[in-house]
Amino acid sequence: MNYAIILAAGKGTRMKTEMPQCAYPLIRKPMVAYVVENVLDYFDEVIAVVGYKRNVIMDILGENARYAIQEEQLGTGHAVLAAEELVQDLAGDSLILSGNMPLLDAEIISKAFQDHINRRHDLTVLTTMIENPQGYGRIIRNESGFYLEEIVEEEEATVLQKGINEVNTGVYIVKNEFLFPALKQITNDNARKEYYLTDIVKILQKENRVIGSFSIKESIKATSINDLYTLSIVEAKLRHDINREHMLNGVAMINPETITIGHNVIIEENVVIHPNTYITGNSIIKKGAIIGPNTEIHQSIIGERVRCRHSLVYNSIIHEETTIGPFAHLRDGAHIGPRNRIGNFVEVKKTTTGSNTKAAHLAYIGDTTCGSNVNFGCGSITVNYDGKQKFQTFIGDDVFIGCNVNLIAPIRIEDNAFIAAGSTLNKNVPKHSLAIARAYQVNKENYLREHDIHKRKEDK
Ligand code: UD1
Numbered sequence: 001m002n003y004a005i006i007l008a009a010g011k012g013t014r015m016k017t018e019m020p021q022c023a024y025p026l027i028r029k030p031m032v033a034y035v036v037e038n039v040l041d042y043f044d045e046v047i048a049v050v051g052y053k054r055n056v057i058m059d060i061l062g063e064n065a066r067y068a069i070q071e072e073q074l075g076t077g078h079a080v081l082a083a084e085e086l087v088q089d090l091a092g093d094s095l096i097l098s099g100n101m102p103l104l105d106a107e108i109i110s111k112a113f114q115d116h117i118n119r120r121h122d123l124t125v126l127t128t129m130i131e132n133p134q135g136y137g138r139i140i141r142n143e144s145g146f147y148l149e150e151i152v153e154e155e156e157a158t159v160l161q162k163g164i165n166e167v168n169t170g171v172y173i174v175k176n177e178f179l180f181p182a183l184k185q186i187t188n189d190n191a192r193k194e195y196y197l198t199d200i201v202k203i204l205q206k207e208n209r210v211i212g213s214f215s216i217k218e219s220i221k222a223t224s225i226n227d228l229y230t231l232s233i234v235e236a237k238l239r240h241d242i243n244r245e246h247m248l249n250g251v252a253m254i255n256p257e258t259i260t261i262g263h264n265v266i267i268e269e270n271v272v273i274h275p276n277t278y279i280t281g282n283s284i285i286k287k288g289a290i291i292g293p294n295t296e297i298h299q300s301i302i303g304e305r306v307r308c309r310h311s312l313v314y315n316s317i318i319h320e321e322t323t324i325g326p327f328a329h330l331r332d333g334a335h336i337g338p339r340n341r342i343g344n345f346v347e348v349k350k351t352t353t354g355s356n357t358k359a360a361h362l363a364y365i366g367d368t369t370c371g372s373n374v375n376f377g378c379g380s381i382t383v384n385y386d387g388k389q390k391f392q393t394f395i396g397d398d399v400f401i402g403c404n405v406n407l408i409a410p411i412r413i414e415d416n417a418f419i420a421a422g423s424t425l426n427k428n429v430p431k432h433s434l435a436i437a438r439a440y441q442v443n444k445e446n447y448l449r450e451h452d453i454h455k456r457k458e459d460k
Contacts, residue, residue, distance in 0.1 A: 001089035004039035008099030009051030009070040020053040024100030028280040034102035071154035075194030097171040112214040116173040122209035126171035128219040136167035155191035169222040190448040371397035379404040
């Protein structure tokens with residue numbers, strides 16, 4: 001059986017955040033989630049080694065991994081040893097990598113694995129060349145430069161070794177049968193007093209095992225994220241690559257460096273995305289939609305030819321040819337039908353609408369089931385909360401709701417009803433009815449003029 005062992009037990013002190021390092025998000029998705037996705041299809045089993053705030057990592061990965069607990073973080077070698085009980089089949093090979101390497105994609109991993117098998121290596125170390133190798137383990141080769149002899153950490157490296165630009169990426173492929181006996185021989189007799197996983201090179205060398213390397217050409221793909229600056233660089237690379245892919249598939253992007261699209265977003269062709277737009281989660285943008293500028297869409301489905309600008313859309317579904325914005329906020333299960341108009345400063349929450357419904361300006365629609373051809377006048381509100389509980393509003397088809405109407409839920413407004421502007425309703429309205437709930441207007445004729453005269457007299 002082939003295993004992928006992901007090291008995710010460390011705190012990540014250099015990140016200087018409370019969150020465990022591997023949980024830190026990259027385009028709104030935890031970095032360890034990318035790592036698991038990249039290995040999931042290629043390996044029989046994924047094992048995550050967890051320790052510091054392990055519940056956070058376990059919540060992210062759920063059933064996509066089995067978990068080995070490393071109670072104390074005593075080094076990378078010690079971390080892999082924690083997975084021993086879960087590696088029950090010694091016949092295959094294991095990939096070992098860190099949970100903070102989101103750019104190490106499935107293509108590189110599968111090529112390296114294939115190379116390891118073809119060359120019959122017992123251990124393959126994935127290396128790369130970088131300009132500034134500070135902080136990385138250096139790859140020490142024999143005089144011919146062919147054989148990998150050992151990996152020396154920064155703390156133990158001589159001045160000469162520090163000048164070596166070939167570094168250890170922290171990714172290894174190793175035969176299961178040799179891995180654990182080698183790990184048990186590692187000591188912490190070094191500058192950091194840690195059990196270095198890198199020491200397995202020397203140990204397997206002594207046992208005359210076949211050790212080779214696989215070089216990653218594009219070194220940025222092997223980046224481990226250890227601080228927030230590196231995170232920003234990796235995020236920029238990821239953003240660029242994702243956008244490039246979409247543009248080549250027929251998505252137009254205006255000013256693409258300001259557009260952020262998540263890893264799992266699906267965008268169909270003929271979509272146009274304007275600047276300062278974020279689309280994340282498992283969102284789907286269908287053909288012909290025009291999105292942005294200044295728009296955030298998360299975990300939502302946007303229908304064909306929808307126009308959505310200057311707006312926020314979270315966990316919602318919008319059907320075809322609806323226009324959203326400017327400055328609309330749709331959230332928590334807003335399900336907007338086709339050809340609706342949700343306009344300026346309109347908030348919609350946990351609400352479904354039929355077709356051709358309009359709320360063009362300044363409205364709040366929450367916990368509502370609303371039919372087709374409904375007009376919400378400017379300033380109309382579903383009053384869904386009494387300070388303790390939320391209540392439902394039902395609105396049928398062809399209803400006209402005048403400006404500044406309050407519908408105090410629970411309430412039902414049946415088909416073809418007409419609600420007069422300024423009404424505050426707390427009773428159901430039957431079909432075809434006109435509902436008015438406001439004080440009658442009184443005009444006191446000449447009142448002001450008389451009042452004015454009195455005033456002038458007083459002034460004298
Ligand atoms: C390690 C390598 C170094 C390599 C570098 C690449 C060792 C000794 N050194 O550096 O040669 O160039 O990666 O980034 O392995 N972790 C645990 N438990 C622990 C310690 C670490 O799970 O006890 C996890 C961390 O959460 C992290 C990963 O292992 O995801 C790597 O740990 P880190 O401390 O960043 O690696 P280094 O030792 O600095």
